[in-house]
Amino acid sequence: MSGHGRKVGETILKVEKLRVEVRTDRGNGPTLVHDVSLELKRGEVIGLIGESGAGKSTIGLCTLGYTRGGCRMTGGQLFFEGRDIRQMSATERRALRGPGVSYIAQSAAASFNPAMTLMQQVCEIPVKHGILSVAEAEATAKRLFRELELPNPDTFGDRYPHQVSGGQLQRAMAAMAMAAKPDILVFDEPTTALDVTTQVEVLASFRKLIREHGTAAIYITHDLAVVAQIADHIMVLRHGKMVELGTCDQILQAPREEYTRRLVAERVAGHAFREDLDTGEAPLLQVSNVVASYHSLLRVIDNVSVEVRRGDTVAVVGESGSGKSTLARVIIGLLPRQSGDIRFQGQSLPPALKDRSKDQLRRVQMIYQMADVALNPNQTLHEIIGRPVQFYFGRSREDVRKRVLELLRLMDLPETFINRKPGELSGGQKQRIGIARALAAEPDLIICDEVTSALDQLVGEEILRLLKKLQEELGLAYLFITHDLGTVKRIANKVAVMLKGKLVAGGETSKVFAPPYHPYTKLLLSSVPEMRSDWLDEVLASRVQTLAAVRAAQVSLPG
Amino acid sequence: MRLLGHRLTIPALIGLIIIALNVIAALGAPLIAPFDQADVVGDAWGDPDPQHILGLDNLGRDLFSRLIYGARMSIGLSFVITCLSFFIGVVTGFTAAVMRGWVDLGLSRLVDLLLSMPTLIFAFIILSVLGTDLPVLIITIAILDSVKVFRLARALAMNIAAMEYVEVARVRGEGLWWVITKEILPNAMAPLIAEFGLRFSFAFLFIAALSFLGLGVQPPDADWGSMVRDYRDMINLDSLAPLYPAGAIAILTIGVNFVVDWMLSIHSRSHGEGA
Numbered sequence: 001m002s003g004h005g006r007k008v009g010e011t012i013l014k015v016e017k018l019r020v021e022v023r024t025d026r027g028n029g030p031t032l033v034h035d036v037s038l039e040l041k042r043g044e045v046i047g048l049i050g051e052s053g054a055g056k057s058t059i060g061l062c063t064l065g066y067t068r069g070g071c072r073m074t075g076g077q078l079f080f081e082g083r084d085i086r087q088m089s090a091t092e093r094r095a096l097r098g099p100g101v102s103y104i105a106q107s108a109a110a111s112f113n114p115a116m117t118l119m120q121q122v123c124e125i126p127v128k129h130g131i132l133s134v135a136e137a138e139a140t141a142k143r144l145f146r147e148l149e150l151p152n153p154d155t156f157g158d159r160y161p162h163q164v165s166g167g168q169l170q171r172a173m174a175a176m177a178m179a180a181k182p183d184i185l186v187f188d189e190p191t192t193a194l195d196v197t198t199q200v201e202v203l204a205s206f207r208k209l210i211r212e213h214g215t216a217a218i219y220i221t222h223d224l225a226v227v228a229q230i231a232d233h234i235m236v237l238r239h240g241k242m243v244e245l246g247t248c249d250q251i252l253q254a255p256r257e258e259y260t261r262r263l264v265a266e267r268v269a270g271h272a273f274r275e276d277l278d279t280g281e282a283p284l285l286q287v288s289n290v291v292a293s294y295h296s297l298l299r300v301i302d303n304v305s306v307e308v309r310r311g312d313t314v315a316v317v318g319e320s321g322s323g324k325s326t327l328a329r330v331i332i333g334l335l336p337r338q339s340g341d342i343r344f345q346g347q348s349l350p351p352a353l354k355d356r357s358k359d360q361l362r363r364v365q366m367i368y369q370m371a372d373v374a375l376n377p378n379q380t381l382h383e384i385i386g387r388p389v390q391f392y393f394g395r396s397r398e399d400v401r402k403r404v405l406e407l408l409r410l411m412d413l414p415e416t417f418i419n420r421k422p423g424e425l426s427g428g429q430k431q432r433i434g435i436a437r438a439l440a441a442e443p444d445l446i447i448c449d450e451v452t453s454a455l456d457q458l459v460g461e462e463i464l465r466l467l468k469k470l471q472e473e474l475g476l477a478y479l480f481i482t483h484d485l486g487t488v489k490r491i492a493n494k495v496a497v498m499l500k501g502k503l504v505a506g507g508e509t510s511k512v513f514a515p516p517y518h519p520y521t522k523l524l525l526s527s528v529p530e531m532r533s534d535w536l537d538e539v540l541a542s543r544v545q546t547l548a549a550v551r552a553a554q555v556s557l558p559g
Numbered sequence: 560m561r562l563l564g565h566r567l568t569i570p571a572l573i574g575l576i577i578i579a580l581n582v583i584a585a586l587g588a589p590l591i592a593p594f595d596q597a598d599v600v601g602d603a604w605g606d607p608d609p610q611h612i613l614g615l616d617n618l619g620r621d622l623f624s625r626l627i628y629g630a631r632m633s634i635g636l637s638f639v640i641t642c643l644s645f646f647i648g649v650v651t652g653f654t655a656a657v658m659r660g661w662v663d664l665g666l667s668r669l670v671d672l673l674l675s676m677p678t679l680i681f682a683f684i685i686l687s688v689l690g691t692d693l694p695v696l697i698i699t700i701a702i703l704d705s706v707k708v709f710r711l712a713r714a715l716a717m718n719i720a721a722m723e724y725v726e727v728a729r730v731r732g733e734g735l736w737w738v739i740t741k742e743i744l745p746n747a748m749a750p751l752i753a754e755f756g757l758r759f760s761f762a763f764l765f766i767a768a769l770s771f772l773g774l775g776v777q778p779p780d781a782d783w784g785s786m787v788r789d790y791r792d793m794i795n796l797d798s799l800a801p802l803y804p805a806g807a808i809a810i811l812t813i814g815v816n817f818v819v820d821w822m823l824s825i826h827s828r829s830h831g832e833g834a
Contacts, residue, residue, distance in 0.1 A: 332730055374727060375724055376745070391733070
């Protein structure tokens with residue numbers, strides 16, 4: 001199926017009016033994909049972009065002749081080298097997967113078998129399909145590891161999945177997909193779970209891989225700036241329907257449809273710095289020289305000091321593992337600090353949760369990243385939002401209900417939601433409930449832990465707007481933990497940059513994010529994808545020096 | 560056919576019918592049974608006739624009536640024991656999972672200790688020391704059974720306690736009882752109910768075994784296990800008498816397990832759909 005007569009420019013996949021519907025034993029469900037058509041030529045990359053539920057992954061999986069449980073392809077054709085995938089038997093489809101079409105999933109960690117070495121798993125497909133002998137497959141794997149710029153390509157395959165980093169695992173997955181020399185690679189949000197700095201590297205090696213092998217690819221993502229670096233054509237999807245299809249530059253520079261325009265504008269607009277408000281008042285929260293660790297000698301938080309004043313939005317940024325979420329846990333007392341002091345309104349907070357008074361607990365609230373697990377699925381919104389009101393203020397049932405309705409209105413949610421459970425809400429609505437629950441305690445400070453990163457861009461934007469509105473109305477202070485520097489620039493007046501548990505830069509956003517930068521801040525800033533198709537080339541060109549500077553700076557860090 | 564919004568499978572339907580018939584027999588024993596369980600109505604081992612459809616037993620009591628009263632005793636007893644063992648097991652298991660540290664360590668080792676001893680032998684020792692009153696019997700079996708519930712409850716609660724909504728409740732300052740009953744229990748309900756069904760059958764068989772050995776329900780109260788013991792010699796004389804109570808035990812156990820299997824399949828399916 002592969003390897004013969006590869007000609008760039010020849011149509012390899014043609015999807016015509018594909019329709020996917022939900023079919024379960026309880027009857028027909030909604031239509032997930034409405035008559036979507038696309039054509040993919042050899043050597044070409046098409047980007048599928050849209051919010052969650054837009055049908056992008058469903059289309060990607062259909063090219064493998066697969067639908068998720070309960071879904072069925074009910075119309076249209078998918079021609080792979082002239083043969084309709086829908087008409088293929090189960091055996092033919094199995095032969096297609098691997099050598100014909102290969103899939104790279106978002107979560108590489110969940111896609112690898114932890115009990116087998118990477119080499120065994122990368123070689124599995126070509127050996128099973130009888131394309132390569134074990135020795136040939138191993139040689140191919142090593143070559144792919146080298147092309148993907150993995151460390152020690154000759155021995156990399158001997159490791160187990162847990163022994164490599166997330167970015168490396170994601171690249172190993174690309175090697176696994178590439179091992180059988182497929183005609184089409186399907187990338188399903190492969191960099192979404194990675195840090196921005198890692199994303200750049202992974203993205204660059206993916207692009208190199210696609211270009212060198214002349215493989216056609218479908219690149220699925222919700223991030224327009226990411227897809228702009230890699231795709232020739234972009235298809236914008238919404239609610240399973242095609243909104244717009246065009247070349248990369250056309251979509252970015254001259255979007256025809258209103259929805260596409262909003263997607264583009266969301267990333268480009270609003271990079272204005274917030275003014276710093278120095279009222280001369282005593283700080284609300286003062287974290288000074290705090291050290292904390294999880295039962296080990298390794299300091300997860302190492303000598304960190306942060307100050308939050310009333311009305312402030314202080315952003316804490318850094319990669320995963322930098323200790324930013326741990327800082328939040330130390331402030332709210334879930335992880336007792338080992339040394340240093342945390343003062344709230346001038347009063348020192350006890351390190352452990354159990355020693356804090358009800359009032360101290362009430363004044364600092366937290367909003368979580370995953371609203372799904374932060375809301376009890378078995379409680380109604382009335383119980384979820386009403387409990388803090390009852391718990392902290394001991395109001396009567398009638399008053400609690402009134403307050404819950406008031407908070408729902410404040411969140412722009414209908415009052416009829418009061419008896420719903422979290423499962424009946426969308427992602428954005430769940431996050432609003434998380435905010436409402438925090439507000440129910442009438443706090444002075446809210447810690448927002450990656451509150452928008454699990455949401456679609458436009459939905460996340462609404463949440464940010466809501467938080468801003470609440471801050472203006474209620475004079476709240478936010479400690480905003482995030483890895484998204486675009487968000488930081490827009491909403492935070494102060495910023496603290498963390499690297500491996502240490503604070504590397506801090507102060508007013510306008511100063512920290514302006515030259516002269518700390519080298520690490522520069523690396524972070526340069527890693528945020530921009531809406532230009534030449535952004536990746538520019539970043540890669542200057543990257544070597546930036547990385548060297550970060551390394552040099554790390555050595556000179558105190559402690 | 561559907562129940563609780565899920566399609567009922569044929570085995571589940573059969574199981575539900577079996578359970579319903581048994582519960583009716585247990586609740587309405589005095590109304591359904593033609594005679595009292597202790598009444599001597601004829602000669603020992605009298606043959607079946609229209610008045611005594613299953614015949615008479617070793618003392619001339621009506622076998623059919625004793626079978627129905629036996630349902631009341633066996634099912635009622637197992638139900639009370641299972642409820643009690645769940646109460647003990649769930650509360651201690653959840654507490655161990657939420658408190659962690661020394662509490663968890665202490666409770667878990669105690670449970671390991673109890674688990675390391677053969678249950679039947681252990682029950683023997685306690686019952687021969689304390690006597691075979693019904694309350695003693697109930698409490699003994701409930702405690703021995705609760706260690707198995709503890710294991711499951713602790714494992715379930717460990718997963719749920721790691722959820723952020725439990726963290727939210729703890730950060731809010733909620734007490735242990737609130738966290739256990741309001742945050743964890745509702746989310747552990749499905750597997751616990753399935754386990755309840757399973758434990759119910761085990762308790763049922765355990766009482767039957769104890770009664771068979773003479774340490775369970777005492778005469779003249781009828782109970783399926785002691786009936787099997789009393790009539791067991793008759794198997795040599797081509798009598799069906801011991802097979803009736805034995806069959807009743809087997810059928811109810813199968814019925815309960817059919818329903819439990821169905822509930823477990825719903826539970827795993829709804830998880831799959833959510834993913």
